[in-house]
Amino acid sequence: MQALSCKKALGSVQAFTARPQTSVKRANLQVVAVSIKEVRVRIGSVSNTKKITEAMKLVAAAKVRRAQEAVVNGRPFAENLVKVLYGVNQRLRVEDVDSPLVAQRPVKSVALVVVTGDRGLCGGYNNFVIKKTEARAKELEGMGINVRLICVGRKGGVYFRRRPQYNIESTFEVGQQPTIKEAQAIADDIFADFVSQEVDKVELIYTKFVSLISGSPVIQTLLPLSPSGEVCDINGNCVDAAEDEVFKLTTREGQLVVESEQVRTATDDFDAGLIFEQDPVQIVDALLPLYLNASLLRSLQEALASELAARMNAMSNASDNAGELKKSLSRIMNRKRQARITTELSEIVAGASSV
Amino acid sequence: MTLQVCIMTPDRIFWNDQADEIILPTNTGQMGVLTNHAPLITALDIGVTLIRSNSNWNPVALMGGFALVKQNQVTILVNEAESAQTIGVDEAEIAFQEAKTKLEQSQGEKQRVEATFVFKRARARYQVVKQL
Numbered sequence: 060m061q062a063l064s065c066k067k068a069l070g071s072v073q074a075f076t077a078r079p080q081t082s083v084k085r086a087n088l089q090v091v092a093v094s095i096k097e098v099r100v101r102i103g104s105v106s107n108t109k110k111i112t113e114a115m116k117l118v119a120a121a122k123v124r125r126a127q128e129a130v131v132n133g134r135p136f137a138e139n140l141v142k143v144l145y146g147v148n149q150r151l152r153v154e155d156v157d158s159p160l161v162a163q164r165p166v167k168s169v170a171l172v173v174v175t176g177d178r179g180l181c182g183g184y185n186n187f188v189i190k191k192t193e194a195r196a197k198e199l200e201g202m203g204i205n206v207r208l209i210c211v212g213r214k215g216g217v218y219f220r221r222r223p224q225y226n227i228e229s230t231f232e233v234g235q236q237p238t239i240k241e242a243q244a245i246a247d248d249i250f251a252d253f254v255s256q257e258v259d260k261v262e263l264i265y266t267k268f269v270s271l272i273s274g275s276p277v278i279q280t281l282l283p284l285s286p287s288g289e290v291c292d293i294n295g296n297c298v299d300a301a302e303d304e305v306f307k308l309t310t311r312e313g314q315l316v317v318e319s320e321q322v323r324t325a326t327d328d329f330d331a332g333l334i335f336e337q338d339p340v341q342i343v344d345a346l347l348p349l350y351l352n353a354s355l356l357r358s359l360q361e362a363l364a365s366e367l368a369a370r371m372n373a374m375s376n377a378s379d380n381a382g383e384l385k386k387s388l389s390r391i392m393n394r395k396r397q398a399r400i401t402t403e404l405s406e407i408v409a410g411a412s413s414v
Numbered sequence: 415m416t417l418q419v420c421i422m423t424p425d426r427i428f429w430n431d432q433a434d435e436i437i438l439p440t441n442t443g444q445m446g447v448l449t450n451h452a453p454l455i456t457a458l459d460i461g462v463t464l465i466r467s468n469s470n471w472n473p474v475a476l477m478g479g480f481a482l483v484k485q486n487q488v489t490i491l492v493n494e495a496e497s498a499q500t501i502g503v504d505e506a507e508i509a510f511q512e513a514k515t516k517l518e519q520s521q522g523e524k525q526r527v528e529a530t531f532v533f534k535r536a537r538a539r540y541q542v543v544k545q546l
Binding site: 132133135136139143238240242243247248251252254257332333334335337342344345349352353356 | 422423424425426427440441442445452453454455456457458477478479480482484489491492493494522523524527528531
């Protein structure tokens with residue numbers, strides 16, 4: 060409103076002042092006016108961006124809940140499997156187990172299964188996993204071991220495909236939620252690789268869901284399995300299959316936090332009278348592929364939860380940044396606006412006093 | 415007295431219901447389980463299990479796993495399970511024929527292992543809808 064009235068006043072002043080002065084004033088006014096409009100447009104786009112990033116954060120938070128439920132749904136299977144695995148293992152000696160999945164061979168070729176996300180905008184999530192993979196591949200090649208990659212998730216696939224020094228065996232996309240079908244497809248691939256002796260070891264690189272803020276990629280040995288179902292990482296640290304960590308996204312004092320609790324499955328002995336329809340060794344043979352599938356699915360679910368948490372963080376930071384940017388832009392705009400008003404007023408006063 | 419049949423896959427509990435009899439596709443052949451069976455554990459091949467309630471037989475395709483029978487509770491853990499409702503007849507038949515030809519044409523150990531899996535699964539799914 061003020062701007063318009065000033066312009067009108069200036070118009071009347073124009074009639075009274077010398078020409079060169081007018082044109083200079085007009086040029087001045089135009090420069091200032093365009094600049095304010097630009098800043099206003101910029102503020103509009105920044106606040107739109109802020110709305111989008113806030114929405115993405117909420118969507119990611121809702122999806123983490125779903126990912127949690129998926130992990131919880133998978134627990135009855137995992138618990139029962141571990142119970143039976145323990146029970147059967149007590150009936151046989153470790154040396155007897157001759158399933159192809161526990162075969163330990165001298166390692167000449169390794170398959171690395173790399174779990175990344177399909178989309179970006181999740182902070183350093185994809186990057187950490189990719190860097191870890193590159194380091195591991197370099198380490199293995201330095202030891203003279205052949206490395207092939209199985210990329211799960213579009214981001215990893217795109218990255219490594221562009222680099223011809225990496226031998227990519229296959230790529231998989233996970234989609235909204237890792238389902239048993241996808242885990243089965245990946246498991247089939249590595250099963251076939253391992254059993255046909257094309258690779259001697261299969262390692263999985265994924266991000267464990269530790270907390271909302273940090274997520275660290277770990278390297279886990281998928282194959283060869285240990286007959287008792289222990290989960291080992293590459294340094295040989297093994298975790299008992301009966302111990303499990305279940306994570307839960309809850310709120311504490313108004314903040315979203317991740318709580319994890321250790322759960323231990325009760326593993327009691329089998330009945331002495333339990334009939335083994337086939338040899339215990341054959342039964343373990345049937346159990347181990349199940350175990351492979353279940354642990355692969357579990358890792359995919361955890362990786363998804365980590366990705367969502369990383370996205371929540373990244374979007375939250377982006378929203379905060381957008382808010383700050385908007386504040387500083389508004390301040391600039393207001394200052395410019397006030398400067399312009401002051402200039403116009405002073406011109407009017409100058410013009411009035413010269414009359 | 416009836417059996418309580420519980421079929422679990424890694425991502426959910428697929429089936430949890432009562433039954434009178436169940437025929438399992440074990441590694442060593444078909445095996446029937448009635449009430450009050452002695453405790454038993456068996457590995458399951460990729461195939462079709464038949465679950466009977468009264469006189470209705472329900473076929474379910476199981477993709478390999480094991481079954482534990484104890485005190486009238488049958489616990490089945492499998493990689494994947496599919497019932498007749500989710501399988502299309504024509505699609506299952508086409509998939510079966512394709513898998514068969516692929517298996518016959520496969521070369522090399524790895525291809526053969528993969529093709530055998532696919533074939534067995536397609537056959538299980540086809541058998542489920544063929545029964546109806």
